[in-house]
Amino acid sequence: MTATSALALLRFDGDRTIGHDLVDPASPVLSALDLAATRGDGVFETISVGHGHPQAFEAHLARFVRSAAKLDLPEPDVDVWRAAVLAVAAVIGPVPEAFVKTVLSRGIEGGSSPTGWAYGAVAPDHTAARTRGVHAILLDRGFRSDAGAAAPWLLVGAKTLSYGINRAAAREAAKRGADDVVFVSTDGLLLEGPTANVVILRDGRLLTPPLDAGILPGTTQADLFDWAPSRGLEPLYQPLRPRDLLDADAAWLLSSVRHAAPINAVDHAPLTMDRELTDAMNDFLSARTA
Template sequence: MAGVSAALAVLWFSPDGERTLGHELVDPAAPLLSALDLSATRGDGIFESISVGDGHPQALEAHLARFARSAAMLDLPAPDAGAWRAAIVAVAGAIDPVPESFVKIVLTRGIEGGGVPSGWAYATASPDASAARTRGIHVVMLDRGVRHDVAQTSPWLLAGAKTLSYAVNRAAVREAARRGADDVVFVSSDGYLLEGPTANVVLLRDGRLLTPPLDAGILPGTTQADLFDWAPTRRLEPVYELLRPQDLLDADAAWLVSSVRHAAPIRAVDHAEVPVDRELSDAMNAFLRGRTG
């Protein structure tokens, strides 16, 4: 009997789009999306990627809270947390057991003019991140082209929302590859560290774990937040602080942290080697893989 490598649940909504009626497991290979859906034609929607360790969705409530926050920023109907939670648990449990998997949830504005959103949850095994977690990654710093306070000055740019409009993020990763690197750390136009295209930046300096403040136009990281809750168990002080590019170069160690890849130590910045704390990296990833909620 063939194994189940992926699962898909479609969520159903009331005709006014305001209520979630439930979900249905469907064939993940079957056609799903209308060619007129605004996610396809405009990138008008939101998503979350939720890591699943040994069958347990991790940081689930934090992901659902961020999902609701992104929906509010885009004036989408408020997601029904219970309905989405049920769909996430259903698809996570429908695939063959693996040590690490993930669920991606998507909410779109639906067909233009229709007033009814589209939504689904998709589960599959996570890609192998062992090399990034152990060998580390080489990053380049790229100008994001906006100030660090863009969320306050220009809220319509949706800084800090997890939207489907990822063309710029994907272009940045391709630029990193052209420069012989693996990933990117964005820098604001006024010279502050921000985040990666799909990850938060965390630095170690003098016994403190540092990350840019949440009002610096970055996506609040669920993995970063869990690491900050865990930090005191390692006698590390978690600190939100405005950081400059030189802080990354001078750090005792640094990571890009995200839901699926977890903690990827940065081993080089713009082709300059930087220190890697292998023991702390291993401890971070052991904690992140072992979360049960």
């Protein structure tokens, strides 16, 4: 039996994760005092699921652990979380595209245990973004590309629940008649989108900003870079500036559920799209079984 959504609640013994229970996804399960709701004090991952197979699964779990460490949260037991994700994916069934979102919060304020859950659902239809592309605007992120090393409390490279800035950026894009955002550091380097990594094509090379530029390491981007040589493309991490994006042969925003969305314009300036390569990227990403 399949469903359009499913929810697993993690069980804890103090800080230790000990199991999970499948519950009705429509049931009220989160306390109004949980720090996930009141402070955004937690971490998450969104794992794409293709035909029942979680994609980039181990990379997502590893990043989940790294993000938790940056917030001084209890270390997630990846075996328990893996089982919860698989249980949720099994309820949804082998639909072409779904996702499971794992969340770990510090728990109820003043309590002694964290809170965790894995929620899954059939994915939205991203055909339009993959075929017609997205119009992106450049926005100042407000700090230097090396800010993470100098100020670790900024939690650069952690996938946290504190998404107020990312949501505000998306609203700003909509106000300017655009679909998405690419952040730029105060020292003039391209970073990432609010929910995606930036990749550009130039002279047969796929380029993305280096991980030390203050961006979240992308699981989808990493898989795509592993695939690139099979298409005769050289994958490289290197510093990029806005001019590199504007002069690119093609460019994409890569994310776990939307996959490869070609950028069709930057700040209202048209950008060339490579439809054949985009289709090949998305075919590869959709077909992953791990």
